[in-house]
Amino acid sequence: MEIIIARNTGLCYGVKRALQIARSTRRRKTGRVLTLGEIIHNPKVILDLQKIGIQAVESADAVAGETVIIRSHGVAPEVYRALKERGVEIVDATCPIVKEIQKLVAGLAKRGEEIIIVGHREHPEIKGLIGCSRRRAQIIENEDRARRLPVRDKRAVLAQSTQDLNLFGRVVAALLEKTKELSVFNTICRSTQTRQKATSELASRVDIMFIVGGKNSSNTSRLFQAAKRVLANTHFIESADQIKPRLLKGAKRIGISGGASTPAESIEEAAARIRACGEDLSERENINQWQS
Numbered sequence: 001m002e003i004i005i006a007r008n009t010g011l012c013y014g015v016k017r018a019l020q021i022a023r024s025t026r027r028r029k030t031g032r033v034l035t036l037g038e039i040i041h042n043p044k045v046i047l048d049l050q051k052i053g054i055q056a057v058e059s060a061d062a063v064a065g066e067t068v069i070i071r072s073h074g075v076a077p078e079v080y081r082a083l084k085e086r087g088v089e090i091v092d093a094t095c096p097i098v099k100e101i102q103k104l105v106a107g108l109a110k111r112g113e114e115i116i117i118v119g120h121r122e123h124p125e126i127k128g129l130i131g132c133s134r135r136r137a138q139i140i141e142n143e144d145r146a147r148r149l150p151v152r153d154k155r156a157v158l159a160q161s162t163q164d165l166n167l168f169g170r171v172v173a174a175l176l177e178k179t180k181e182l183s184v185f186n187t188i189c190r191s192t193q194t195r196q197k198a199t200s201e202l203a204s205r206v207d208i209m210f211i212v213g214g215k216n217s218s219n220t221s222r223l224f225q226a227a228k229r230v231l232a233n234t235h236f237i238e239s240a241d242q243i244k245p246r247l248l249k250g251a252k253r254i255g256i257s258g259g260a261s262t263p264a265e266s267i268e269e270a271a272a273r274i275r276a277c278g279e280d281l282s283e284r285e286n287i288n289q290w291q292s
């Protein structure tokens with residue numbers, strides 16, 4: 001049994017940076033340190049942060065006078081204003097790549113462009129981008145929605161930083177039929193693109209694939225969809241203990257990948273669990289042979 005871990009797994013640059021900022025803020029500050037929303041979609045890391053006194057709150061209304069860390073997804077300008085009005089010290093850990101996308105949206109909106117953003121409307125990054133758009137952005141989740149738009153002379157289209165590259169391409173193709181002059185900005189970050197490519201490529205040469213990450217992580221879900229398109233025998237797991245020996249029966253090559261908020265340790269735990277299941281299976285096979 002061979003276990004292959006996809007290239008480019010482990011935390012992405014933006015999440016790693018946000019965690020470093022959170023921990024160093026904790027060391028510097030004596031009062032309460034909060035994050036606006038969970039800084040990472042990983043229950044174990046969230047628990048570790050709670051142990052050192054970093055708590056997540058869901059809304060700016062829930063804070064007053066403390067230190068609040070903005071996570072890598074970024075927030076809308078009105079959230080900064082609300083926090084300032086509450087006398088909060090803001091530590092901005094927005095991923096610099098997301099900041100650039102926010103600037104792009106603000107610039108397009110200022111020029112009066114109609115903006116299409118390909119993403120998930122409930123995702124925090126998208127909420128931040130909508131806030132930068134002066135109400136000129138529309139969120140589109142798939143190509144079917146794009147096909148139902150009216151014909152326009154001009155539009156701009158961009159994507160959530162963790163969007164599926166394949167889906168973005170399909171939406172762009174649909175928009176080209178509805179727009180005379182379409183400006184396309186591929187804002188899917190490089191880390192996401194290389195992770196998606198490496199995962200799909202690995203899925204094409206293994207017998208079974210495990211995608212490790214939080215079920216509420218949209219980039220992990222997209223990674224799962226990308227692998228599933230290539231290999232039906234792909235499983236989305238949140239932790240190593242979900243890997244059962246029966247899943248591995250007959251599999252010679254096993255692939256593992258994880259989302260931008262899946263720490264390297266979770267990938268290692270999955271690999272260790274597969275090795276343990278493999279030993280269990282071969283032991284059982286030996287017993288069966290001996291009995292027959």
Ligand code: SF4
Pocket residue numbers: 012013014015072073095096097098161162189190191192260
């Ligand atoms: S996925 Fe990309 S854009 Fe999003 S936080 Fe990570 S590095 Fe930044």
